[in-house]
Amino acid sequence: MASANWQTLGRVYYEKMEMYALEWGDQIDLSKFIVAAAPYGGPLALLQDISSNPNIGTTVRPLLTVFTSAGKMISQMRWNSGRIKQLGWSHNEELLCVQDEGTVLVYDIFLTFIRQFGMGQEAKETKVLDVRIFNSYKGTGIAILTCSFRVFIVNSIDDLRIRRLAEVPGLDSAPTAWGIITMDGQSQALVAKGNELYLIDHGGQYQKQEIEISTPLEAIIDMAISFNNKYIALFTESGLVWIGSADLKKKYCEFNTKSPQKPTQFVWSGPGAVVAMWEKMMLVIGPDKDYIPFHHDSTVSLVEEEDGIRIIGRDSVEFFRKVPQVTEQIFKIASMEPGAMLYEASREFERQSQRADEYIRTVKDQLDVAVSQCIQAAGHEFEPSRQSALLKAATFGKCFLTDYNPEPFVNMCQMLRVLNQVRKPSIGIPLTYTQLERLTMPVLIDRLVMRKYFYLAIRICQYLKLPEAEGASRILAHWACYKVQQKNEDDEHLARVIADKMGDTPGVSYSEIANKALEVGRPDLAIRLLDYEPKASRQDSMIQGEFFMAIRNIPEACSLFLQYCRQQNPQMMEQLYYQEDNFQEEATCKVVNSFKQEQVDEEIRLLKYQRRLEEELHREYTDLSLHETIHKLIIDNSHKMAETLRKEFKAFVDVCMKQNNKLEARKYVQRVTPDKKVACLIKVGLLREAADVAFQNRSEDELNRVLRKCSVTDRAVEDQVKGYRQQLATAGKR
Amino acid sequence: MAAAPGVSYPDVFQIKTRTKKALERVLNRENGVDKIFKLDRTDKNKSLVGCNRRMYLVRPKVNLIKIIADQISNEQLRGENRRYRIIMVPRKLFLCETLLEQEGVFGLCELDELDLDLLPLDADIMSMEAPDFFKSYYMDNDLTGLHTVSRGLLSIERIFGEIPNIYCLGRAGKMCYELLRRLSGGEKLITPDYPRSEIGHMFLIDREVDLVTPLCTQVTYEGLLDDMFGIHCACVEFGSEVTSKQQPVKVMLTSQDQKRKDMKSVQDMKEFVANDLRQLNQQKANLSYHIGACEQIIGQKNKGDFQEYIQTEHSLLEGSSMRENVNYIEESINKQDSKLSCLKLLCLLSLTLDGIPSKEYKSLKTQFVQSYGFEHMITFHNLKKVGLLREQEVPAGSKIPTVDVDLRSPCDMSYVFSGAYTPLSCKLVEQVLQREGFLGLEEITRHLPGGVHDDIKLRTPGKGKRSGGKAMSNQPGRAAKVVLVYFIGGCTYSEIAALRFLGKQTGYQFIIATTSLYNGSSLLETVMEKSQV
Incomplete structure (x- = not known):
């Protein structure tokens, strides 16, 4: 039975399944390592924990190793930089090593150094006490707690702006717990000082938080924020777990673990359960005070995923998740859901039993629901045999439907083939269907390319029929860039190999590859590669850098070039201004671009409208300007159309006045927005009315404006306006 | 027009507006030119199937060359075979040749230059x-x-x-x-x-x-014509409000008109009748247009706001009552008067003060942008670049002496700006x-x-x-x-x-x-x- 290893957490089912037997066998004792694993089935980084072994002096360089999720070693190096405070992964699967003086070193999965940056002077001087690496709205962020108990935060490692968060009042020792919450596009830190909670932000504000709790609140010693940043769990001194919404306004439950000991790991499993871990004991707590205890026979490491947790043990990787709803609907014992019936029917059909027909009859009316349930459930399965059983059930059900859209079925088959491929232990990316939907296919392909599985990536692109320019040829370009870095091959040979493989696949830029070759110091290879470049202009881009430097010193040439760029290559112009730190001009470029965008949008809107008019009225309107269109509509007696078009675009009064058509203009004045009404009335010459409206608007300015327009003949109006002004003034005093 | 080809088969000329005005008098069927087109983005020249030769007469500008290249490659795609000649005025630029090459049509074009420097x-x-x-x-x-x-x-x-x-x-x-x-x-x-x-x-x-002079309101007749109707290539185009005809009428402006005044003797008159009477009717018509134009101008200039405007302009030139001038400019901006007039005054203010004090500059700019649209942030930037506008920290005054001038029989050049x-x-x-x-x-x-x-x-x-x-x-x-x-x-x-x-x-x-x-x-x-x- 599929539901055999389901466990209930209140009314919800959870399941734990084995994903891989780890390739590293028994050789690794996780308790001796600092472990960092990337979400979405990403790689693991293990660093020897030298602090736990006092016998090892600081001179020893610990080993840093990167494994796939299946425990296959990708790379290894001896760490010879400073003391690592924390390891973590960015959303691009870059390894972030945060050192205790605030320096962050960034490596790729092959442990090739990419770059490094600091977290500010204060971190450098006072040292880092604790680090959080978190998902922000902009990517991956880093927050550090300095030994002076201040929090510094970078919202995105790709856009380094270090901000200091507000200080927690009276904080004179390390906070008992802290975490980062991203809400409404802003990252804030939640800091616990004993039993007081403070939310601090980079605007210099702190807010003391109160939570609803039945017993007096004790010191909070740990906290966990869910993967989607919506929920939070707090752990107090006496072992109480408080679960609530991330803004702390809503409480879901309190659960007493009765453990005075702080859990070694305290994380969320999807949005529905909190997992606390003490050595080998794991406790899953649901929002309704239900719990499931687990016991592991060795130290394990928990990796938060969007829809569950990965449990990395000594010899296997398991996945713990809430049973997806469709799966539950189909496999729950005695389920009467259409999907369950169809699945049964299909199994009976396999056994050549006539009961298949009976089952089908019971769900005849809901067969389409049944089919899509089976398809969905297949997506959530890991075991290929069960995937195919469910898909078979879906095909079986499809036979009885006449107009069923086959697209979801085909898509699911494709997705599953891809998922099964990347889940293979040799590749080791254990993505679930839910995760893939979030990650998207292009990102998955990028990750394969990054792991240098070029062939697989290309085959996936071809299989999914992705356009060559964004699929195969892009991968080929990556491959070639990687290829030119292999120094042991001779230039001529390599160039030919590359050209053979790439042929003239559309979208391949030989100059990019040549640039790479130049970077690694192989100019001859670069030249050979450039010979294959079909676009002459791209050949030039190689020397562009030098060209920029050369013309900088000749203002005349520089301005000519800029002018050329303005018409031919606005992006390059922007870059140039950026390089020259000419912010004003750079801003101008940006403004012009956005204007163009807006203009195009407007034009598209008009064209759409015109097409609709043509369809309705069977007359030609396309390519007329807005005014011409309105004009023509009026002439053609389609006043209503003209009116709606006007509303969509612009106001009318001015036009009427220009034609000296006061009567017509008056009609429109009534429809003008109140703030412009006075001006329009003045224009039309209705001074008295203008004065009335101005008074209604309680605007002295407008009254004055009316007054200025009054000539000798308008004495009556003048007096009236003055009266109004008086009234306003007295009203204002009161 | 030495460059016009004396060929027997029809040619098509494609030119740019300004050049067209200057040249349409010269090129016609007699010179073998079938039709003259204005060059634009739309591809409306399909109808000309018979022509196997086309000539473009353009300024060497990137965007124009691009249009031409697009046209040529479009026609190539449609399988129409033509010979193309691109004549650049006043000279070929390397940039344009490169561009044609990049667009892949260089081989199809003959390039020429027409050294048309001064007209x-x-x-x-x-x-x-x-x-x-x-x-x-x-x-x-x-x-x-x-x-x-x-x-x-x-x-x-x-x-x-x-x-x-x-x-x-x-x-x-x-x-x-x-x-x-x-x-x-x-x-x-x-x-x-x-x-x-x-x-x-x-x-x-x-x-x-x-830079001050071009910004001043012109009060000579030709100046007024230019301000009101716009003079292009010494030609002014009068609309129906002047001519009371439906079609706009083009009138050439030359100082030759004044020579008529120089007639002194009977001999002159005889010559005039013999040679020039033919033109007299034309002149009469022109005269009536000019009278119409004058009326139009007088109508415009007698309006109250024009008087105020010119007053402000003059006090700007005198460098006096800066506060009132700024107020007037602000008011014009907020009244949404013609933005060009507002800009003219702004530039004059800047030029006569040697830069507008920073505080005023910022406030004027904000108001202008709010009144006429945000694209004018760039206008201000442009004006700063060409030096028409300047923002300064410390105000400094400069004065331009004025002379009282009798406008009917002027004795000083300042008559062209009413002595201001x-x-x-x-x-x-x-x-x-x-x-x-x-x-x-x-x-x-x-x-x-x-x-x-x-x-x-x-x-x-x-x-x-x-x-x-x-x-x-x-x-x-x-x-x-x-x-x-x-x-x-x-x-x-x-x-x-x-x-x-x-x-x-x-x-x-x-x-x-x-x-x-x-x-x-x-x-x-x-x-x-x-x-x-």
């Missing part, structure tokens, strides 16, 4: 008719135009002899002069025969030297001619951006104190009195009127050359960020 617009006016010059030179710092100016000067020198006395005002003036000497360097086989030259003096005036202001450019010409050089003008020339430079080969005896130049005694008097004034960066009809007036007063004969003729509005329009609808 005579009147007996004493020549113009390059390149209104973009101002923008590309002052804003984009593109020196291509200067080369054309120098080439124009070179052709003048080839015809009329090398000009002995040259005065350069401003940076562009000096650059053009140096370029001219470089261009002519190769030709000089024998020492120039200065006394034979038909032009005695030449002024090369960088517009930067006097003498065009600085013309005043400088007057002063320099008086002194034959910049000697004694140091107080003024010190303030001119880019400085001054002169090259004097012939002197009138007794004038000027510098040694070196030959005496001008043997020069025929006529040539010494002929002065070519070249406005690099454009000039206005007011300046022409002022120089004509100066000519009458002093006996000099002025020939005016310029990159283009414009008025304050059309000048600012080239710099303004185009509205997006």
Whole structure:
């Protein structure tokens, strides 16, 4: 039975399944390592924990190793930089090593150094006490707690702006717990000082938080924020777990673990359960005070995923998740859901039993629901045999439907083939269907390319029929860039190999590859590669850098070039201004671009409208300007159309006045927005009315404006306006 | 029009608007030209199946060349075979050739250049008719135009002899002069025969030297016509409000009209009847148009707001009552008066104050942008770049003396601005001619951006104190009195009127050359960020 290893957490089912037997066998004792694993089935980084072994002096360089999720070693190096405070992964699967003086070193999965940056002077001087690496709205962020108990935060490692968060009042020792919450596009830190909670932000504000709790609140010693940043769990001194919404306004439950000991790991499993871990004991707590205890026979490491947790043990990787709803609907014992019936029917059909027909009859009316349930459930399965059983059930059900859209079925088959491929232990990316939907296919392909599985990536692109320019040829370009870095091959040979493989696949830029070759110091290879470049202009881009430097010193040439760029290559112009730190001009470029965008949008809107008019009225309107269109509509007696078009675009009064058509203009004045009404009335010459409206608007300015327009003949109006002004003034005093 | 081909089969000309105005009188069927088109983005030339040859007459600009390349490659795609010839005015640019090559149509085109540097617009006016010059030179710092100016000067020198006395005002003036000497360097086989030259003096005036004049409201007749109706290539187009005809009417403007006044004897009259009566009817019609135009102008100018406007302009020029002026400008902006007039006043304010105080500048800019749209943030930026606007920290005043002038029988050049202001450019010409050089003008020339430079080969005896130049005694008097004034960066009809007036007063004969003729509005329009609808 599929539901055999389901466990209930209140009314919800959870399941734990084995994903891989780890390739590293028994050789690794996780308790001796600092472990960092990337979400979405990403790689693991293990660093020897030298602090736990006092016998090892600081001179020893610990080993840093990167494994796939299946425990296959990708790379290894001896760490010879400073003391690592924390390891973590960015959303691009870059390894972030945060050192205790605030320096962050960034490596790729092959442990090739990419770059490094600091977290500010204060971190450098006072040292880092604790680090959080978190998902922000902009990517991956880093927050550090300095030994002076201040929090510094970078919202995105790709856009380094270090901000200091507000200080927690009276904080004179390390906070008992802290975490980062991203809400409404802003990252804030939640800091616990004993039993007081403070939310601090980079605007210099702190807010003391109160939570609803039945017993007096004790010191909070740990906290966990869910993967989607919506929920939070707090752990107090006496072992109480408080679960609530991330803004702390809503409480879901309190659960007493009765453990005075702080859990070694305290994380969320999807949005529905909190997992606390003490050595080998794991406790899953649901929002309704239900719990499931687990016991592991060795130290394990928990990796938060969007829809569950990965449990990395000594010899296997398991996945713990809430049973997806469709799966539950189909496999729950005695389920009467259409999907369950169809699945049964299909199994009976396999056994050549006539009961298949009976089952089908019971769900005849809901067969389409049944089919899509089976398809969905297949997506959530890991075991290929069960995937195919469910898909078979879906095909079986499809036979009885006449107009069923086959697209979801085909898509699911494709997705599953891809998922099964990347889940293979040799590749080791254990993505679930839910995760893939979030990650998207292009990102998955990028990750394969990054792991240098070029062939697989290309085959996936071809299989999914992705356009060559964004699929195969892009991968080929990556491959070639990687290829030119292999120094042991001779230039001529390599160039030919590359050209053979790439042929003239559309979208391949030989100059990019040549640039790479130049970077690694192989100019001859670069030249050979450039010979294959079909676009002459791209050949030039190689020397562009030098060209920029050369013309900088000749203002005349520089301005000519800029002018050329303005018409031919606005992006390059922007870059140039950026390089020259000419912010004003750079801003101008940006403004012009956005204007163009807006203009195009407007034009598209008009064209759409015109097409609709043509369809309705069977007359030609396309390519007329807005005014011409309105004009023509009026002439053609389609006043209503003209009116709606006007509303969509612009106001009318001015036009009427220009034609000296006061009567017509008056009609429109009534429809003008109140703030412009006075001006329009003045224009039309209705001074008295203008004065009335101005008074209604309680605007002295407008009254004055009316007054200025009054000539000798308008004495009556003048007096009236003055009266109004008086009234306003007295009203204002009161 | 030597470049027009005398071929027997129909040709199609594709040209750009401005050039069209200048050339449509020359090219017609008799010259083998079937039809003239205006070049634009849309591909409306499909109907011309019969033509197997097409000619483009364009300025060498990237966007135009791009349109042409698109047209050609489109036609190639449709399988239409034609021969193309692209004539660039005034010269081929390497950039354009490269572009054609990049677009893959270089092989299909023959390239030519038409060295059309100066177009005579009147007996004493020549113009390059390149209104973009101002923008590309002052804003984009593109020196291509200067080369054309120098080439124009070179052709003048080839015809009329090398000009002995040259005065350069401003940076562009000096650059053009140096370029001219470089261009002519190769030709000089024998020492120039200065006394034979038909032009005695030449002024090369960088517009930067006097940006105030173009911004002032013109009150001479031609100036008014230009301000109201716009003069292009000495042609003014009157709409129905003037002519009471449905079709707009084009009228040529020349100072020849005035010659009629010079008729004195019966003999003159006889000649007139014999030769010119035919034109009289045309003249009569023109006259009625001009009267119509005058009425229109008077109608416009008698309005209250115009009076206020001109008053503000004058007090700006006087440098007085700055507070009121700023208030007026603010009010105009908020009333949404013509944005060009507001900009003109803003620029005048900046130029006369040597920069608008920072606080006022910021507030005016904000109001302007809020009133006329945010694209004008860029307009302000552009104006700053060309030097028409400046933001300054410490205010400083400058005063321009005014003279009371009887407008009916003017005695001073300032009549062209109702006595409120003498065009600085013309005043400088007057002063320099008086002194034959910049000697004694140091107080003024010190303030001119880019400085001054002169090259004097012939002197009138007794004038000027510098040694070196030959005496001008043997020069025929006529040539010494002929002065070519070249406005690099454009000039206005007011300046022409002022120089004509100066000519009458002093006996000099002025020939005016310029990159283009414009008025304050059309000048600012080239710099303004185009509205997006």
